[in-house]
Amino acid sequence: MKNLHFKDFFWNSDLTCTGGYDAIIQYLSDGKRACKEVEDFMKARASVEEKYAKDLLGLSKKVCGHNEMNTLKRSLDVFKLQTEHVSLSHLQLAQSMREEAKKLEEFREKQKEIEQQMDALHKQKSSQFKKTMDSKKTYEQKSRDKEEADQNVNRNTNTNNTKHMERLYSKAQQAKQNAEEADRLYQQNVTTLGRVRDEWLKEHVKACDMFEKQSMERINFLRNAVWTHLNQLSQQCVTSDELYEEVRKSLEQCDVQEDIEHFVNLRWTGDKPPAPVVYENFYSGQRSPSGAPSFRLPPPITRRGPLPDATNNTGDDTIYSTVQDAGYSVIQY
Numbered sequence: 001m002k003n004l005h006f007k008d009f010f011w012n013s014d015l016t017c018t019g020g021y022d023a024i025i026q027y028l029s030d031g032k033r034a035c036k037e038v039e040d041f042m043k044a045r046a047s048v049e050e051k052y053a054k055d056l057l058g059l060s061k062k063v064c065g066h067n068e069m070n071t072l073k074r075s076l077d078v079f080k081l082q083t084e085h086v087s088l089s090h091l092q093l094a095q096s097m098r099e100e101a102k103k104l105e106e107f108r109e110k111q112k113e114i115e116q117q118m119d120a121l122h123k124q125k126s127s128q129f130k131k132t133m134d135s136k137k138t139y140e141q142k143s144r145d146k147e148e149a150d151q152n153v154n155r156n157t158n159t160n161n162t163k164h165m166e167r168l169y170s171k172a173q174q175a176k177q178n179a180e181e182a183d184r185l186y187q188q189n190v191t192t193l194g195r196v197r198d199e200w201l202k203e204h205v206k207a208c209d210m211f212e213k214q215s216m217e218r219i220n221f222l223r224n225a226v227w228t229h230l231n232q233l234s235q236q237c238v239t240s241d242e243l244y245e246e247v248r249k250s251l252e253q254c255d256v257q258e259d260i261e262h263f264v265n266l267r268w269t270g271d272k273p274p275a276p277v278v279y280e281n282f283y284s285g286q287r288s289p290s291g292a293p294s295f296r297l298p299p300p301i302t303r304r305g306p307l308p309d310a311t312n313n314t315g316d317d318t319i320y321s322t323v324q325d326a327g328y329s330v331i332q333y
Helices: 019-060 070-109 112-155 162-252 256-267
Strands: none
Touching: 019 070, 019 112, 019 162, 070 162, 070 256, 112 162
């Protein structure tokens, strides 16, 4: 199948019409707008990555398992460290995205120079065409004036008014000169317009080729830019997974039993439990069997003898306790 090209399908029968060229320019403008949209998308995504990276970096600095110890402590430290590395890799990703967006911006600027050259050529062509058409009108009017002057001379050939005939001859001669000058100027403008047209034709073909090439580059460039963007995101996933793998490896080295033994060896306070608390009798000093409660019991209650007679009490009598306990003290009344 034959390839289609801009230079073969964007002409107009009217020399001053720029419809074909305008259609190409509109297509290119739409393409530039698409580039700008992708560029803005990448810049916005870069900002998202940068904010995420900064938030993640702040998160990696927070306390996490500060009071843990031994292998689990090491794993948590690796976890925080690799989180920090993930945040730094996202910062690098944001910078890479901004660089790609910058390339798109530079690519969009390439097209302007050719457009400016073609716009100047179109103005020159339109100006020369108008000038040529105006000279054509003047030439046609002067030619009509010459024919009318010649007809006046012919109609008055048989007149006897010599002065009138001289005036008619003079007008006819002047009209002839004016017509010849207008004819010369008209031909000159046509020739100039021809050169302008030839130059425009060549430049239009060149511009079409350049615009077509730029369009192909744009499509390919945008395709590759998005492809690169996705590769960057995929690589970020790979990088993040590699960093997270370091955490997994550290967690594999985390030994639950070792951490328990580490704590025991570090903080142990003794290997014997306290002895049981035994009962101690306040009066006898005897100890109850093992396991007896440690509180004191009141002594047994016994009756005393009859009360002494107050009338016979001289104040020197001593009354002894009737409690059956050899170690009980004496009470003096």
